[in-house]
Amino acid sequence: MKPLVDPGPGQVRIRVEASGVCHSDAGTVEGSFPISWPRVPGHEVVGRIDALGAGVQGWAVGQRVGVGFLGGSCGYCELCRNGDLVNCRNQEFTGIHSDGGYAEVMIAKATGLVHIPDDLSSADAAPLLCAGLTTFNALRNAPAKAGDLVAVLGIGGLGHLAVQYARHMGFEVAAIARGSNTAELAKKLGAHHYIDSATTDPATALQALGGAKVIVITASGGKTITETFKGLRPGGVSIDLGVGPEPIEVASVDLIFGERKVAGSLTGNPATADATLRFSALSGVSAMIETVPLEEAPFAYAKMMTGKAHFRMVLVTKNGSGDAGQPK
Ligand SMILES: [Zn+2]
Numbered sequence: 001m002k003p004l005v006d007p008g009p010g011q012v013r014i015r016v017e018a019s020g021v022c023h024s025d026a027g028t029v030e031g032s033f034p035i036s037w038p039r040v041p042g043h044e045v046v047g048r049i050d051a052l053g054a055g056v057q058g059w060a061v062g063q064r065v066g067v068g069f070l071g072g073s074c075g076y077c078e079l080c081r082n083g084d085l086v087n088c089r090n091q092e093f094t095g096i097h098s099d100g101g102y103a104e105v106m107i108a109k110a111t112g113l114v115h116i117p118d119d120l121s122s123a124d125a126a127p128l129l130c131a132g133l134t135t136f137n138a139l140r141n142a143p144a145k146a147g148d149l150v151a152v153l154g155i156g157g158l159g160h161l162a163v164q165y166a167r168h169m170g171f172e173v174a175a176i177a178r179g180s181n182t183a184e185l186a187k188k189l190g191a192h193h194y195i196d197s198a199t200t201d202p203a204t205a206l207q208a209l210g211g212a213k214v215i216v217i218t219a220s221g222g223k224t225i226t227e228t229f230k231g232l233r234p235g236g237v238s239i240d241l242g243v244g245p246e247p248i249e250v251a252s253v254d255l256i257f258g259e260r261k262v263a264g265s266l267t268g269n270p271a272t273a274d275a276t277l278r279f280s281a282l283s284g285v286s287a288m289i290e291t292v293p294l295e296e297a298p299f300a301y302a303k304m305m306t307g308k309a310h311f312r313m314v315l316v317t318k319n320g321s322g323d324a325g326q327p328k
């Protein structure tokens, strides 16, 4: 048990109700980021504020809030002052630099907080704070317009949300995954086309559909970007959301002739997180989740890491309204 501490200046204390289990939690558990242990993982956190630190404005005790991967911008660095809160030079990562949400209580920086709409349960809202925001933000800021072909590579924790967002944003949606058994699910999530990359060359299949304006890569980057890059139409962009050790190789001829791009995208700012949750509630986009009690965090983490979660594990505490142990 950790002692209950008061929030410092600019911080709030949160009674955690739900915490999603994300693949990036491996950064905390396995130490793939520079980290000093012990450190509590969890950066898809929903709970109620129970104490405000000095100087916190705009948030109230009792209010339900969310905390994502980005722990909160500083407000004074040159990137913040230029409006780029995501790339703030003093940005801390939740669960890496500070304790995260696999807990009853957590301390969070007020500048990173997200509004939770009343019509989303805490367990339903949690995965939208990282998996949801990451995919929504990438699609929302992509150059595609309604009716353009958008491809989503990988139908997992991120991909199953990306397909739904892309459909509700008005794109023609192609889902790409390995194997025929994902086809039905992809269609159910809103994909117009399903490309089985085990039997079909995804780039050729995308070109047969006219070429993708955007390809959202939700599986870990590297080869998957190389394999699909020729599926972009001229002016198209391949957006990498999956961190992996492999380098990304694309032929310069494919970059230059057609002016295609490779880009990375890092979650999103708190206002975009607000929009992610509102858009999800309005359009009925939701993560497929399995809730388990906080005490079973090691089980949930292991299930996620072995790829057996369909698609998001969510830890719920006794503080909240979640249905512990009821898979849905
Ligand atoms: Zn995450």
Ligand SMILES: [Zn+2]
Residues within 6 Å of the ligand: 073, 074, 075, 076, 077, 078, 079, 080, 081, 088, 089, 090, 091
């Ligand atoms: Zn800053």
